[in-house]
Amino acid sequence: MYQIMAKKTLNKDVDLMEVKAPLVARNAKPGQFIILRVDDEGERIPLTIAGIDGDLVTIIYQKMGYSTQLLGKKSVGDFIEDFVGPLGKATHIRKKNHVIGVAGGVGSAPLLPQLKAYHDQGIKVSLILGGRTKDHLILQDEYAAFCDHIYLATDDGSVGEKGFVTDVLKKQLDSDPTIDHLIAIGPVIMMKYVTLMAKAHGVSVDVSLNPIMIDGTGMCGNCRVTIANKTYFACIDGPDFPGEEVDFDELMSRQSYYKDEEHMCFIDLDNHGR
Numbered sequence: 001m002y003q004i005m006a007k008k009t010l011n012k013d014v015d016l017m018e019v020k021a022p023l024v025a026r027n028a029k030p031g032q033f034i035i036l037r038v039d040d041e042g043e044r045i046p047l048t049i050a051g052i053d054g055d056l057v058t059i060i061y062q063k064m065g066y067s068t069q070l071l072g073k074k075s076v077g078d079f080i081e082d083f084v085g086p087l088g089k090a091t092h093i094r095k096k097n098h099v100i101g102v103a104g105g106v107g108s109a110p111l112l113p114q115l116k117a118y119h120d121q122g123i124k125v126s127l128i129l130g131g132r133t134k135d136h137l138i139l140q141d142e143y144a145a146f147c148d149h150i151y152l153a154t155d156d157g158s159v160g161e162k163g164f165v166t167d168v169l170k171k172q173l174d175s176d177p178t179i180d181h182l183i184a185i186g187p188v189i190m191m192k193y194v195t196l197m198a199k200a201h202g203v204s205v206d207v208s209l210n211p212i213m214i215d216g217t218g219m220c221g222n223c224r225v226t227i228a229n230k231t232y233f234a235c236i237d238g239p240d241f242p243g244e245e246v247d248f249d250e251l252m253s254r255q256s257y258y259k260d261e262e263h264m265c266f267i268d269l270d271n272h273g274r
Contacts, residue, residue, distance in 0.1 A: 001079040002036075005056055010138045014062050014106055015072055022055040024085045030113035031091030031208070031240050034059065035216040037082040038070045045071075046213045046235070048110035049086060057083075060109035060138070087216045088239050093117055094204070096181040098124045100172060102165050102194050104186025105131050108139050110208055111185045114240075119146040127151065128172070130165035130186070134158040166193050173201045180204070184243060188252050195243035205243035209234045209251065226250050 006018040024034060033048045034057065045067045051058035063072040074080070091114045101115040108129055119125045125146065130153040131137045137159065143150055151168045152160025161168055165186075173179060182205040184194040191207045198205035214220040218236040225234050226247035232238065 001081060002083040004074055004076055004078050004080065007074075007076050010060065011135045013064070013136070014060060014138060016050070016058060016060045017071075017074075018053065018056040018058050019080060019083055020055055021057045021083050021085075024049075024083065025052045025055050025057050028052055028057065028086040029090035030117040031110075032086035032088045033110075033239065034083055034085030035087060035213065036071075036080055036084070038067055038074070039081050042070065042081065043067050044082075044214055044216070046087070046210075046216065048208070048239075050109040050112055057085075060106060062106045084216065087235060089237065091117060091206075091240055093121055094181055094206075096123055096204075098126070098176070098178040099181045099183065100126045100128060100169070100179055102128045102169055102182060102184040102186070102190075103130065104165055104190040105136060106138070107184075107186030107190075107208075108137075108143075111183060112139055112142060114183055114185075114208075115143070116146055124148050124178070126172070128153065128165045128168050129160075130154065130168075130190075132156065134160075165190065166197060169194060169197060173197065173203065182206070182243075183208075188248055191243060191246075192248035192252075195246070195248070199244055206240050207243040207246060208239045209241060209246065210239065 003020045004017055005020050008016040028049045033046050035044045035046050047059045047061055050060045061068045063069050099118045101111045103111045115125050126149040127143050127147045128151045129137050132155045153165050153168045182198050184191045185208040195205050213223045213235050216235045218233040223234040224231050227241050228245040
């Protein structure tokens, strides 16, 4: 079992945890993830590794589904049943001049180590961070420590530009010819439109895919995605892929496969208070 050493509320929907997992921490690289089970009856859920500090692994999760709400009930000193990783392939750091990271909501968590890895290679990095309101913009201080520029967008205009991250991105691509690579992480629809915009401007783009995963080893086949008309498994071949090769429409349709089962889990949670 794995002990929770620190916990922080980032907003009403999102928590940060530091979990003691020495073997994971020793081997993890930017872009990789873990799969955890909250308890011995829990489902397996993948979460990107947002940071490493000694033996501690930082995870950030949105309390949206049944299992993440259970995880949110845990406190410092409590234990998580399983914490397996690092899984997936590490981020491939391309030789670029100016990289812009585009994050929607909790997508800023997996983007953080990737964008910092580019910065550590001496590459100029900027960030476009979006959310529903200013309270949904997380990790701004952490990004400010290494980003050259940070641009904000909120749906309600409470901070930054009112609108979507793609609105801000278009302005940057139109005005700055030094931008030669994008990293987009967030809702699938956002990554799709960032990719379309990158194509229109002749800029490469990497996306981090989040299909439904179960075992994290490629055995179950549940996380299959279509990349350049070929089938890949996000858990072992990704989670990062060239955005221009991703079949986003297929990915969006597959994400809704288990909505009925998720609904039944919430009913069970309400009835039994688990």
